[in-house]
Amino acid sequence: MSHSNAGDFRSQRRILQLKQIMKDIILISLVAIVAVAWARPGSTYTDKWDHINVDEILESKRLLRGYVDCLLDKSRCTPDGKELKETLPDALEHECSKCTEKQKTASDKVIRHLVNKHPDYWKELSAKYDPNNIYQERYKDKLDEVKGKE
Known part of the structure; x- marks a missing residue:
């Protein structure tokens, strides 16, 4: 394998690694956002029964x-x-x-x-x-x- 082919291979491998890292960061961010949204309590209980006499x-x-x-x-x-x-x-x-x-x-x-x-x-x-x-x-x-x- 020539020197330039080895360099291209390393560059491509590095790009793939960076892409995977970015995907992982996005996935972790989405999971964190969903977890926070689910864990955050509603500001009030439902008001659909507030009409009860x-x-x-x-x-x-x-x-x-x-x-x-x-x-x-x-x-x-x-x-x-x-x-x-x-x-x-x-x-x-x-x-x-x-x-x-x-x-x-x-x-x-x-x-x-x-x-x-x-x-x-x-x-x-x-x-x-x-x-x-x-x-x-x-x-x-x-x-x-x-x-x-x-």
């Missing part, structure tokens, strides 16, 4: 019991109940940071109602979702504030 549920023993039983795994859930059940642990853990304003208002109203009008439901739900009283302690001031205020 919370007052209607709280005023109806049947509807309220249905939601409570759903959350306690005592009965089947409506689509709204299922969404609530899936979202509740995250909302408790992260202080409703992804709740819409409407969801925060509704959640305050529901907590106030349960604490004051249905302490038995509140106790059952607390036993399931906060067996170690972590959230009861975290939200103690807020709970004390709503007691006796309906």
